[in-house]
Amino acid sequence: MKKNKKLRLATIWLDGCSGCHMSFLDIDERLLLLAEKVDIVFSPLVDVKVFPEDVDITLVEGALGTEEDLHKLMKIRPRTKILVAFGDCAITANIPSMRNPFGVEDTLNYIYLEMGADRPQIPTQGVPPLLPRAQPLHNYVKVDVFIPGCPPSADTIFFALNELIEGRTPQLSQMTRFGA
Amino acid sequence: MSGNTTIKTFVIDGNPVSATESETILDVARQNGVNIPTLCNMSGLTSTGQCRLCMVEIAGSNRLTPSCVTKPEEGMEVVTESPRLLKYRQMILELLFSERNHICAVCVTNGNCELQSMAQRLEVDHVRYEYLHPKFKVDGSHPKFEVDHNRCILCGRCVRVCDEIEGAHTRDLRNRGIQTLVITDFDGPWGESKSCTSCGKCVHVCPTGALAEKGKSVAEMAKRRQFLPYLVMRRKGASK
Numbered sequence: 001m002k003k004n005k006k007l008r009l010a011t012i013w014l015d016g017c018s019g020c021h022m023s024f025l026d027i028d029e030r031l032l033l034l035a036e037k038v039d040i041v042f043s044p045l046v047d048v049k050v051f052p053e054d055v056d057i058t059l060v061e062g063a064l065g066t067e068e069d070l071h072k073l074m075k076i077r078p079r080t081k082i083l084v085a086f087g088d089c090a091i092t093a094n095i096p097s098m099r100n101p102f103g104v105e106d107t108l109n110y111i112y113l114e115m116g117a118d119r120p121q122i123p124t125q126g127v128p129p130l131l132p133r134a135q136p137l138h139n140y141v142k143v144d145v146f147i148p149g150c151p152p153s154a155d156t157i158f159f160a161l162n163e164l165i166e167g168r169t170p171q172l173s174q175m176t177r178f179g180a
Numbered sequence: 181m182s183g184n185t186t187i188k189t190f191v192i193d194g195n196p197v198s199a200t201e202s203e204t205i206l207d208v209a210r211q212n213g214v215n216i217p218t219l220c221n222m223s224g225l226t227s228t229g230q231c232r233l234c235m236v237e238i239a240g241s242n243r244l245t246p247s248c249v250t251k252p253e254e255g256m257e258v259v260t261e262s263p264r265l266l267k268y269r270q271m272i273l274e275l276l277f278s279e280r281n282h283i284c285a286v287c288v289t290n291g292n293c294e295l296q297s298m299a300q301r302l303e304v305d306h307v308r309y310e311y312l313h314p315k316f317k318v319d320g321s322h323p324k325f326e327v328d329h330n331r332c333i334l335c336g337r338c339v340r341v342c343d344e345i346e347g348a349h350t351r352d353l354r355n356r357g358i359q360t361l362v363i364t365d366f367d368g369p370w371g372e373s374k375s376c377t378s379c380g381k382c383v384h385v386c387p388t389g390a391l392a393e394k395g396k397s398v399a400e401m402a403k404r405r406q407f408l409p410y411l412v413m414r415r416k417g418a419s420k
Contacts, residue, residue: 091306094285100313146305150285177300179284
C-alpha cells in the first residue's frame with residue numbers, strides 16, 4: 001500500500017437498503033480521522049457520476065438484484081484493488097434473496113398486480129430488468145474482504161477500514177456475524 | 181454407578197483423560213473443558229451423529245469420527261481441532277446455509293441461533309456454495325407455535341425430545357437428503373395433530389428459527405432449555 005499518500009476509497013450500494021451506508025456514517029466524528037487517510041473518490045455520499053480508475057478500496061453494499069447491479073460490479077472490480085462485500089446483502093443476498101424461491105414473474109405479479117394497487121401495472125420504463133435471482137457478489141467476482149452484518153456496526157466498519165488502510169486483513173469474526 | 185466400573189484412559193489434544201464405560205469422546209471432552217463444535221447434539225437426548233460437526237481425528241485412522249457417538253478406547257489419541265477438521269466443519273455450515281433460506285436479518289432467532297453463532301465461532305463469513313433457495317412452506321396451523329422449514333437444519337432434536345422426553349412421538353422425518361422434512365404425525369397440519377400435547381419442548385430445543393412461538397418478531401425468540409436437564413435428572417432419579 002502506498003505510503004504518505006491518501007488512499008482512494010469508493011463506496012456504492014446495489015440491491016440494498018442503504019442501511020450499511022447509514023452505519024458507515026454512524027462512525028461519527030471518526031469520519032474526520034478517516035478523512036486524513038483516505039479520499040472518497042466515489043460514493044452515494046459524494047457527487048461523482050462515473051466510477052473512477054485506480055481505486056484502492058471499494059465497499060460494495062447490496063446484492064446483485066438487477067442487470068444494472070451486475071454491470072456496475074463488473075466495472076468496479078478491475079478498477080479496485082480491494083473489493084469489500086459490505087454487509088449481509090453483498091455476502092448472502094440476504095433480504096433481496098427472499099424473492100428467489102418464487103421467481104421474477106411471480107414476484108412482480110404479486111407485488112405490482114395482486115397487492116391491490118390503484119392502477120396495477122408492472123414497471124418497465126427506466127428500471128433495469130431483474131436478474132432471475134438476487135445473488136451475492138462473490139458469485140460473479142473475486143471478493144477480497146467480507147464484512148457480515150445487517151448492518152455491520154459502526155465500530156466494525158471503522159475497525160475494518162483502518163485495518164485495510166494499514167495494509168492488514170481485518171479479522172472480524174469476534175466483532176460481527178450474519179444478521180448482526 | 182456400579183462398583184466395578186472400568187475406567188479407560190486416553191488422550192484428547194495431548195492431555196490425558198479418563199472415561200467410564202458409558203461415556204463418549206464428546207462427554208469426556210466436555211468434562212475436560214474441550215468445547216467440540218456440535219449442532220444436533222443436546223445433553224439429555226440420544227446422540228445421533230447427524231450434523232457431523234463433532235467429527236474428530238483419531239491417531240492411526242484416516243477416517244474422521246463423530247465424537248458424540250463414539251466411545252473412547254484405552255490409549256486412543258484424539259485430536260479435536262486441526263486445519264482439516266476446521267475445513268470440514270466450515271463446509272458443513274456453508275452447506276447448511278446454502279440448502280435452505282436462512283436469512284438471519286429477518287429471523288425470529290437472530291442473535292439466539294446456534295447455526296448463526298457456530299458460523300461466527302468457526303469464522304464462516306461467506307458461503308462458497310450456490311444458495312439453492314428452495315421453496316419450503318411455513319406451517320402456522322398450531323395456535324401457539326409455528327414451523328418454518330426454510331430454517332430447519334434437520335438436526336432431529338425436535339423429533340428426539342418429543343419421543344424421548346415428552347413420550348408423544350408427534351414428530352418424525354420424511355423424504356431423504358436435502359428434501360427431508362420434519363413432519364407432524366402423518367405429515368398433517370400441526371394444528372390438527374391428535375398426538376401433540378402442545379408442550380413446546382420441540383420449539384425450545386430447536387437450534388434455529390425453524391420452530392418458534394407465534395407472535396415473536398425478529399430476534400425475539402430466545403429458547404428456554406432449563407426444563408431438559410431437570411426432566412432428565414428427575415427421570416434418572418425415578419429409575420434408581
